Amino acid sequence: MTALPQILMAASEALSSHAGDPVAVEALLQAVFGIVVDEAIQKGTSASEKVCEWKEPEELKKLLDLELRSQGESQEQILDRCRAVIRYSVKTGHPRFFNQLFSGLDPHALAGRIITESLNTSQYTYEIAPVFVLMEEEVLRKLRVLVGWSSGDGIFCPGGSISNMYAVNLARYQRYPDCKQRGLRTLPPLALFTSKECHYSIQKGAAFLGLGTDSVRVVKADDRGRMVPEDLERQISMAEAERPWDISGIEDMEQEQLPSFAWTVSTPPVAFLVHGYLLGAGAAIHLSLPDVKGTFGSGAVPFLVSATSGTTVLGAFDPLEAIADVCQRHGLWLHVDGSGKGGGALGGELEEEPLTCLCSTPSRADSVAWNPHKLLAAGLQCSALLLQDTSTWKKASVERVGSDILLTLTQNLLKRCHGSQASYLFQQDKFYDVELDTGDKVVQCGRRVDCLKLWLMWKAQGSQGLERRIDQAFALAR
Amino acid sequence: MTALPQILMAASEALSSHAGDPVAVEALLQAVFGIVVDEAIQKGTSASEKVCEWKEPEELKKLLDLELRSQGESQEQILDRCRAVIRYSVKTGHPRFFNQLFSGLDPHALAGRIITESLNTSQYTYEIAPVFVLMEEEVLRKLRVLVGWSSGDGIFCPGGSISNMYAVNLARYQRYPDCKQRGLRTLPPLALFTSKECHYSIQKGAAFLGLGTDSVRVVKADDRGRMVPEDLERQISMAEAERPWDISGIEDMEQEQLPSFAWTVSTPPVAFLVHGYLLGAGAAIHLSLPDVKGTFGSGAVPFLVSATSGTTVLGAFDPLEAIADVCQRHGLWLHVDGSGKGGGALGGELEEEPLTCLCSTPSRADSVAWNPHKLLAAGLQCSALLLQDTSTWKKASVERVGSDILLTLTQNLLKRCHGSQASYLFQQDKFYDVELDTGDKVVQCGRRVDCLKLWLMWKAQGSQGLERRIDQAFALAR
Ligand SMILES: Cc1ncc(COP(=O)(O)O)c(C=O)c1O
Ligand SMILES: Cc1ncc(COP(=O)(O)O)c(C=O)c1O
Numbered sequence: 001m002t003a004l005p006q007i008l009m010a011a012s013e014a015l016s017s018h019a020g021d022p023v024a025v026e027a028l029l030q031a032v033f034g035i036v037v038d039e040a041i042q043k044g045t046s047a048s049e050k051v052c053e054w055k056e057p058e059e060l061k062k063l064l065d066l067e068l069r070s071q072g073e074s075q076e077q078i079l080d081r082c083r084a085v086i087r088y089s090v091k092t093g094h095p096r097f098f099n100q101l102f103s104g105l106d107p108h109a110l111a112g113r114i115i116t117e118s119l120n121t122s123q124y125t126y127e128i129a130p131v132f133v134l135m136e137e138e139v140l141r142k143l144r145v146l147v148g149w150s151s152g153d154g155i156f157c158p159g160g161s162i163s164n165m166y167a168v169n170l171a172r173y174q175r176y177p178d179c180k181q182r183g184l185r186t187l188p189p190l191a192l193f194t195s196k197e198c199h200y201s202i203q204k205g206a207a208f209l210g211l212g213t214d215s216v217r218v219v220k221a222d223d224r225g226r227m228v229p230e231d232l233e234r235q236i237s238m239a240e241a242e243r244p245w246d247i248s249g250i251e252d253m254e255q256e257q258l259p260s261f262a263w264t265v266s267t268p269p270v271a272f273l274v275h276g277y278l279l280g281a282g283a284a285i286h287l288s289l290p291d292v293k294g295t296f297g298s299g300a301v302p303f304l305v306s307a308t309s310g311t312t313v314l315g316a317f318d319p320l321e322a323i324a325d326v327c328q329r330h331g332l333w334l335h336v337d338g339s340g341k342g343g344g345a346l347g348g349e350l351e352e353e354p355l356t357c358l359c360s361t362p363s364r365a366d367s368v369a370w371n372p373h374k375l376l377a378a379g380l381q382c383s384a385l386l387l388q389d390t391s392t393w394k395k396a397s398v399e400r401v402g403s404d405i406l407l408t409l410t411q412n413l414l415k416r417c418h419g420s421q422a423s424y425l426f427q428q429d430k431f432y433d434v435e436l437d438t439g440d441k442v443v444q445c446g447r448r449v450d451c452l453k454l455w456l457m458w459k460a461q462g463s464q465g466l467e468r469r470i471d472q473a474f475a476l477a478r
Numbered sequence: 479m480t481a482l483p484q485i486l487m488a489a490s491e492a493l494s495s496h497a498g499d500p501v502a503v504e505a506l507l508q509a510v511f512g513i514v515v516d517e518a519i520q521k522g523t524s525a526s527e528k529v530c531e532w533k534e535p536e537e538l539k540k541l542l543d544l545e546l547r548s549q550g551e552s553q554e555q556i557l558d559r560c561r562a563v564i565r566y567s568v569k570t571g572h573p574r575f576f577n578q579l580f581s582g583l584d585p586h587a588l589a590g591r592i593i594t595e596s597l598n599t600s601q602y603t604y605e606i607a608p609v610f611v612l613m614e615e616e617v618l619r620k621l622r623v624l625v626g627w628s629s630g631d632g633i634f635c636p637g638g639s640i641s642n643m644y645a646v647n648l649a650r651y652q653r654y655p656d657c658k659q660r661g662l663r664t665l666p667p668l669a670l671f672t673s674k675e676c677h678y679s680i681q682k683g684a685a686f687l688g689l690g691t692d693s694v695r696v697v698k699a700d701d702r703g704r705m706v707p708e709d710l711e712r713q714i715s716m717a718e719a720e721r722p723w724d725i726s727g728i729e730d731m732e733q734e735q736l737p738s739f740a741w742t743v744s745t746p747p748v749a750f751l752v753h754g755y756l757l758g759a760g761a762a763i764h765l766s767l768p769d770v771k772g773t774f775g776s777g778a779v780p781f782l783v784s785a786t787s788g789t790t791v792l793g794a795f796d797p798l799e800a801i802a803d804v805c806q807r808h809g810l811w812l813h814v815d816g817s818g819k820g821g822g823a824l825g826g827e828l829e830e831e832p833l834t835c836l837c838s839t840p841s842r843a844d845s846v847a848w849n850p851h852k853l854l855a856a857g858l859q860c861s862a863l864l865l866q867d868t869s870t871w872k873k874a875s876v877e878r879v880g881s882d883i884l885l886t887l888t889q890n891l892l893k894r895c896h897g898s899q900a901s902y903l904f905q906q907d908k909f910y911d912v913e914l915d916t917g918d919k920v921v922q923c924g925r926r927v928d929c930l931k932l933w934l935m936w937k938a939q940g941s942q943g944l945e946r947r948i949d950q951a952f953a954l955a956r
Binding site: 022024025026028029030032033035036037040041042044045046052054055056057060061064066067068069070071072073077078081082085086088089090091092093105107108110111113114115117118119120121122126127128129130131132134135138139142158159160161162165169179180181182183184185186187189199200201203204205206207208209210211212213214215371373379380381418420422432433436443444445446447448452455456458459460461462463464465 | 500504508510514515518519520530532533534542544546547549550551556560563564567570571585588589596597600604605606607617620636638658660661663664665677678679681684687690693857859896911921922925926933934936939942943
C-alpha cells in the first residue's frame, strides 16, 4: 500500500467502524436486496406490470418526501423509501421500455455491477485494483480483436461523449504535443470533420476542449444519414485553403504599400494573428512576399475525422473505407464513434452489406469509441475508447508525405497525453511493473470499475452469445 | 416517452427477451448476492481477514483465467469467477484498508448503489429518470445549504477531477461566452491560480481544456501546505503585467526604428500575437506609441483561483477568506476544490479554528467541488460541483470595477456553457417543465445516477449523523 501520513489512517478507522455491527448490516442489505429482486427485477421486467408509474413533478416530490433532515430514520422507513424509489422509477429492463440509447436487463451484467459496488475500488493502480487492472486490459484487448486490431491501447471512460473527447484530445496531442503545456493559442487553427448526423457530443467536446464549435466542420450526409466522402474531401480542401484575408491583389502592390506584416526582430519568436488565425510562428522572421502568401494561405489545419457507426437518430453507418481513404490521403486521425448504435464492431464477421453498411468494420481507424452500455445492455456506464497502433500500416503513407507526425504510435499515447506523473499515486519505484498503473492514462483521478460487468456477461455468454444477440437486434432492425 | 423509429423498438425487444426466464435470473442474482454478503461484506470488513490476498500480476492472471472465449460458461463456473474476483480484490471497506482517497463501507450507501444498478437509468431527462432528477436537485440544494449558500445550481460529475474542469470551463465561459463557439484562439491568454499543493487534476484539466499547463500559475504554500494569499496577489500582478517582449526602451526610439507592429488596415479585424500572447484585437487599428505600450503590457488575463480545502497529501485547508478578498479585488472566479479531504464543508457549524483552518467555509466561493465518495464513503463515484449565485452579493464590487463581467449569475450558466439543445433528447414542447431536463447541463450524454446512494445514507443517518462522522474523523486527525 502507498505510505500514508498517520492522520489519514486515523480518519479512515473512524469511518470504517461507523459501518455498525455486521449482523445489522447484513439484515439491511438482505432486506434491500429482497426489494430489488421483487420490485425492480421481477416486476420491473414483467410485461404485465407498468414501465413506470408516471407522476407529475410536483406530486412526485410530495410522494417521495425528498427533503434531507437533521434526524436519521428507522430501518422500516428506509426500506419504504427504497420501495418508493423503485416504484416511481422507469424500469429500463422492462420489455416495453423503448429507448434509443439503452434497454434490457442482463442478469450477469447486473451481477457484475453488484460485485463492483460491494468492492467499491478505484481503477488507478495495480495495488488498489489488481483484479480490475488486469481485467480491463483483457477486455480492451478482446474488444480490439473484435474490431480487427492486433495491437493498440484503450481505456474505459465515463460514457461515449467523453470517449469522443479523448479521441479529439489524443489526435491534437499526437500532432502538436506542445499543446498540453502551451495550450491552443500557440497552434494554428484546427479543424475536425464529422457529418451532420453526428452525435452532439462532438460539438460539446470541441467546446469543452477549447477548440470551439466553429472548429467542427459539418460534412453532408446522404438521404440515409451516411457521411458523403466526396463532401468530406471538399470540406477538407476548403478548410485548408481558408484565407482569412484576401491577398489576391497583393502581387501588384509595391513593397511600400504592403501592410506592415513584415516584422524584423531577431528574438524572441514572433507570430501574426489575423482574423483569429495564426499566420506564422517560430523563430523571428522577416516575411518576404512569397512567405507572406504561403502563410496567409495556410488556413485551418485538419487533424481529425469523426465517422459515426450507428448514428443516434437514423442508425446510419458512415462508409468507413472511403472515409479512411480520405484520411490517409490527408494524414488525418480517423475516429469512429460507435457509441450510439455501434454494435457493428462485434458483428464484424458478417459479410459486407453495402445497402446498410452495418458491418463496415473500423479496421483502418486510429480510434473507436464503443458503448457496451447501449446495445449490449452492460449497464451505465460501460464505454470503451480503443486505440489502434497504426505505426506499421501507416508507414507507407507517412513516407510519401515525408513527415512523421502522422504516425499513430499508441505506445503510451494515452499516458503521454493525459499523464501528470503525480508522485503520490504513481511512484516509479514500485515492486511491480508500473505500466500496470493505468490511472495516469485518464484525465480523471478516481475511476469506477466499468469492466467487470462486461467481462462477467462475456464469460457467461461467450463471444458467440454476444454476437448472436447483436446480430439478432440488427436483423430485426432491417 | 420520446417517440422512436420502429427499428429501435424491435432491437430493444430482442434484447429484453434475452434476459431469460425470471426464475433463473432470480436464482443467479440470489447466489451472487449471497457471495457478495459473505465474501465482500462480512469477510471484507472483518479485522481478522486479510485486506487483500496479494498476488503478483503474472500469477493473478493465471488464477483468474481472464481470457474471453467464444463459448459461454455454466452458472457454477460463473459463481466461482465471482468468488475469485472478490477474493483477489482489495477490500476497501476493511478496517485496515488505509487509503488517502476513500475507505469504509456504508451499508445505506451500498443499498442505494444496488438499487441504482438494478434500475440502470440515465440522468438526462425527467421522463427517463423522474425520481432521480428531483432527488439530485434536492441533494444539491442541501449540499449548497451546508456550505452556506441559499441559491445556486450544481451537478453530479464523474469525479472531482471533472468537477474541477467544469469549474474552469464555466469560469472562462462566464467571462468569454464566445469561447464556446470560437475557441481559445480568439481569447487573450488566460491564467488561473492554485497552490503548489493543489491536486494534479487542475493541471490535467488545464491541458484537456486546451489552456495548457502553462496557464496554471503556481502559488506558494506555507509549511503546513496552505496557499499564501500574498503570493497569490503577487502572481496575479505578475501574470497581468507579463510583458512578452521588453519594450522598456521604446520611448527613446524614433518612429522609424519601431518594429513594425503598427498596422494600418480598415478591415478586417486585426490582432497581434507575440510570444504566443494576443496583444490586441478588435476592429482595425493603427497603434500609436501609447497604444502599443498599453497592449504590450496587458499580459495574461487572470480568471480563476482554485483554492483547495483539504489538500491531497497534507490535508491542508487554504485560507478562503483571505483568498476571497484577493478574488474580489481582481474580479476572479473563486473555485474551492474540496474533492480531496474536503469534509470541512459539512463541518461548517464548528467555530473557526485558525490553527488548522478545518472549518473554513467556502461561503464566498463561486463554485465548490465536493466528493461524498471520499470522506463520506458514499461509493465511487459521488462527486458534486456546486455553484453559488453570487449575483447579489458581488454587485457592490462589480459596480466598483464598473463592469458586469464579474457577475456570476448561475442562472442557467451550466446549460448555457454546456448545452447543445439536441432535439432528439431535449424537446422543448414537453408536457412538463423542461427545466427538469438536466442532461444539457453536462458535457456527457448518458449520465449515471450518483445521488441515490448519498440521499439514502443521508435519510438514514440525518445531517446530524453525517456531521458527527466527519467531525469524528477530523477530531481524530488533529
Ligand atoms: C452516436 C453516438 N455517439 C455518442 C453518444 C454518447 O454516448 P454517451 O451517452 O455514452 O455519452 C451517443 C449517445 O446517444 C450516440 O448516439
Ligand atoms: C484535492 C483533490 N482534488 C481533486 C481530487 C480528484 O478527485 P477524483 O478522484 O474524484 O477525481 C482529489 C483526489 O485525490 C483531491 O485530493
